[in-house]
Amino acid sequence: MADIKLSIKNLCKTYDKLPALNDVSFDVYDGEFLSILGPSGCGKTTLLRILIGLLHADSGQILKDGEDITNIDAAKRGMGIVFQNYALFENMSVLKNVEYALKIKKDTKDGAREKALAILERLGLLEHKDKKPGELSGGQQQRVAIARTLVLNPDIILFDEPMSALDVATRLMLRDELKKIQKEFGTTCIYITHDQEEAFALSDRIMVMDKSCLIQIDTPENIIDSPANDYVKSFVNENLRKKIDSLIKYVR
């Protein structure tokens, strides 16, 4: 078993007295691909934002490599984030998007261009390096966003439904690529999605959430074979059925 990379202990968060996270605790292993699965409003984005430091929990603790990072700045947590809407700098070229943060950080200033070019080459984006994000397809833009995150060499990358805005074919392609990148870089990935098929295809483990609570965290096989309760069972079955139906429609 790999070392524990991230340990989340009893996280709680409320918005206007309504619970968004209710005593959530779990561990993430080094190099693991963990998907957080659940319906809209179940608290998964709140959890992600707390993990990266964009939001503060009301109580609870986050440990990274054993160190308490609960109150540490987002930039100092050694994590990166990829958003659904890419969040690229539209005024900058692809290359500048990737090298921008490197140039600002003093410790990585040297060789920023080489590092950026190397990562763009790895992601097959070199030919687009001088283009603006607006000139690229959705899939290409999301790859730029991934390159921009990877170039800073984070220990953990968080993905906030990164493929929701993409078409099915692009999703399938990007999914394979993401898995390859994760293996190559050995980065720990926490991936938020409401798409079960995506979660099952990508993940080492899946965490199912509902109504601000963690319901089950396990391997994809165990989630299907031994659902923790009726909710997980029906959620998994219903969503898989929907996915199969839409795939059949797509193939036809």
Added chain:
Amino acid sequence: MHSIKHKGLDLASKLIFISIFAVFILLPLITMLSHIDSAGIKAVFSSAQFVPSVVHSLLTALVATVITLIISFTLAVCISRTNIKLKGLFGIIFTLPMLIPSISHGMGLLIVLGNNGILTRLLNLNTSIYGFTGIVAGSVMYAFPVAFIMISDILKYQDYSPYEAAKILGIGPLMRFTGITLPYLRKPLISIVFAVFTMIITDYGVPLIIGGKYKTLSVLMYEEVIGRLEFKSGAVIGALLLIPAVVAFLLDLTNKDKGNMTFVIKPFEQSNKPLSKTLAYIFCFILSLAVVVPIFCFAALGFAKRYPIDLTLTIKNIEKALSMDAGTYLLNSLIISVAVALIGTAVCFLSAYLTARAKTKLSRVLHLILITAAAIPGMVLGLSYAMSFSGSAMYNTIAILIVVNIVHFVASPYMMIYNSLSKINENLEDVGKTMGIGRVRMIKDVFLAQSMPTVCEMASYFFVNSMMTISAVSFLSTTSTKPIALMINQFEANMQLECAAIVSLAILIVNIIIKAVFRLITRRK
């Protein structure tokens, strides 16, 4: 912690901006209104000029608004819906009237159609342009470009699919107009009607110069304050002039969300029918002439030896204007306009950043205060400043003219940049935070860079309007701080029409240059 520091900084910045705008927008207005007393009301209402002025104001503004809308709508249809050539040139020509003071429009009419007007003499005309006709004509010239831009904007976002569906269903043109076009245009058109009406009724430039004895409320206010130093009477009239502006503002506010922005599934095809195109060409050509002829006459008059007696070409009028300190006043205007453009743009950008990108309840307060500025007519603002800041260190200095112009024109550029910043990806701040890119750096490298075309548009708007305004500044300038636009009135009063024409031309040329420079910068970006 970092985000707590950010929140604290946001809160402090918002409170500072709210305080500044409260002092410079709300406080003067409250001060002016608080000066209204029963004696002032009685003095104004019992004056023999009051009722006729109200009637004149309402009548001229109503007629001019109707004509402006008919012309602007027809023009917008010609430009947006027909495939005519020279649209770029027409576009430039129709924005020219927005680059000169309203008073110059009145003067243009005077030069062309006045008793000694060029066309009057050339065609031996007997009709008089003074009074009602002149005010309406001048106001239309002054207001139609603004209405044209607003209507064009609505037509640009109109979807053709309902018309296509109606055609397939066999619905005739009249039913299509009443069933689709009118309901679509109703709300935005109401806003435009009130905006144009307010613009015309609160302007004193045109009626002052061409109204003669046909006085309007705005002229009455100008005379009460400038001529008789009756600030209290001025405040009463100012409060009356505030009514249409406030109605326009409230209508605009309530119409905003339900307005014209539909999703364009299918854009309108531009008509290639020879008849439509010919009519469009004729209309655009006639209107272009109406715009260009007075400007051409300014030039002719400015370089005439002694209009209308001796029309020999000369540059003596420039020398004459310069000898009367036109150079100093031009410099004043340039200093004011550059300062307003720089400070105004910076203030708008930062305020819009706080309201569009760091939304809290305080953002809403700041937003409301800023857009409230749109409801205050320039004359009212000028008078309220005169009543609030007399005795303060900035009174009688160029600083008060800079501040009053920023406040007078702040609402439109603020809305431009607010809309632009609101459209930028909502997660960029989060990306910056996780990557360790500081707030200032993000603003400079990302938000400012991404909204540069809007920033240029804002700066150009501030500059051009400050260069040509005669409203708020008229109650606040002194002989040493006077902007050049106010010289037009002075020259005209002294029967020095040639010098007034030179000044109008100078303002026009400076504004054209600034517009061209900003257009070049925006294109390069």
